[in-house]
Amino acid sequence: MFSNISQTLLVLGLLALIIEVLILGCSTLVLLFFGIAMLLTSGLIYIGIIDANWISTLSTLAIITLLLTIALWKPFKKLQNKPAKTDVNTDFAVITFKLEKDLLPSERYTFNYSGIQWLIKADTTIAKDVTVKVVKKEVGVFWVEPVDSSMR
Numbered sequence: 001m002f003s004n005i006s007q008t009l010l011v012l013g014l015l016a017l018i019i020e021v022l023i024l025g026c027s028t029l030v031l032l033f034f035g036i037a038m039l040l041t042s043g044l045i046y047i048g049i050i051d052a053n054w055i056s057t058l059s060t061l062a063i064i065t066l067l068l069t070i071a072l073w074k075p076f077k078k079l080q081n082k083p084a085k086t087d088v089n090t091d092f093a094v095i096t097f098k099l100e101k102d103l104l105p106s107e108r109y110t111f112n113y114s115g116i117q118w119l120i121k122a123d124t125t126i127a128k129d130v131t132v133k134v135v136k137k138e139v140g141v142f143w144v145e146p147v148d149s150s151m152r
Helices: 007-024 030-046 054-081
Strands: 096-098 112-115 115-121 130-136 141-146
Touching: 007 030, 007 054, 030 054
Parallel strands: 115 141
Antiparallel strands: 096 130, 112 115, 130 141
């Protein structure tokens, strides 16, 4: 292990990347930068740019890890913090029903569906006894529009 520094760094670098990506899901980024630095240092030793001794190896490893962290920390953190905005499109809430009272955008209207009181919202006023369909779902909210658009 200590006689083949290049191969040892290669194996440890791959192991660090596997742990970071597969087990931790790129949540810490520390092992990612350290693993990449180990692979780069291994390559530099293999092609002969740095000597194969522990002092130059550890120095190069520390410098490359520091440079990668400085250069890539903010971009990777921005990628991690982007919320994935997806509309929920399931068969659960593909429903139609008849309004029991007028639905005004400014007033609260609730509807009991599957044992839950859902807040019903619409962009326009919809009259009582009009059949509506759910067109968009949010947490606790159904957005509806008339089934026949001429009945608005």
